[in-house]
Amino acid sequence: MTVIRAIVTDIEGTTSSISFVKDVLFPFAHKRLPAFIETHGDKPEVQFWLHEAAEEAGIVEAPRQDIIELLLRWIEEDRKSTALKALQGMIWQEGYESGEYQAHLYPEVSAKLHQWRADGLHLYVYSSGSVPAQKLFFGYSEAGDLKPLFSGYFDTETGPKRERRSYELIAEAIGEQPAHLLFLSDIVEELDAAKAAGFRTGWLLREPLDMPEAPRHPAYRSFDDIVL
Known part of the structure; x- marks a missing residue:
């Protein structure tokens, strides 16, 4: 062998467990994403992934609120988007570091x-x-x-x-x-x-x-x- x-x-x-991701991480990201993008949207890394998400969706130019709504919908759909996953990871970091949950x-x-x-x-x-x-x-x-x-x-x-x-x-x-x-x-x-x-x-x-x-x-x- x-x-x-x-x-x-x-x-x-x-x-x-899948439930940890579905019932803890996804809802946390869904709840925090709008405020996260509003407060961190000018950071180069966040801007890069927002641009990647818009490109993936075929959006040439759109208000930030439209991109936020797109990402929220993708979270609900569990879309396998690299841009979404990157942004979620940044949001989850805040939850891990604050002790709101452990994996x-x-x-x-x-x-x-x-x-x-x-x-x-x-x-x-x-x-x-x-x-x-x-x-x-x-x-x-x-x-x-x-x-x-x-x-x-x-x-x-x-x-x-x-x-x-x-x-x-x-x-x-x-x-x-x-x-x-x-x-x-x-x-x-x-x-x-x-x-x-x-x-x-x-x-x-x-x-x-x-x-x-x-x-x-x-x-x-x-x-x-x-x-x-």
Whole structure:
């Protein structure tokens, strides 16, 4: 069997509950976004992502309020927009730093990540959330600051998570052959793309999801079930 040298993990539904993102982070960003843009809209980084959002929507020129309403609608739709994710990450930082919430982790995740790292495996994150948001997530987790465990982060600037090429680029960036990389996710289409790129895969099916009789990827209830 090919030796696994690095693990690339998704976040939502894999290391943490989807409900934390849907019921805590998204509402926080939705509530704070208008005031955040009004007070930070002149900062170059914010201006850049507002421009990117407008370009993505095909808007040549629009009042700031129209862009705010566009972004609020995208939050409600859970649109996989790199510009939106970047702006959300800036807003979430305020919530993490003020102590309004900590990132949820499934009970076994922290210990397993520590074990894998102690065993010499390199750990990476690939999520639709922006890289800064990923770092906030693991920096302000219920298990404390887990950032030192990770060697790198990837988001949709690398490419869409359901496209093979994205995983080929990740393997190139890590500097490993895809066969030595394990990708963990709860989304089967993402796993299909990773497998097509040559990755080993692990399908996280947390309770109460049903376990298929013949899953097309190795399927696990928790990280503790994963045997490398």
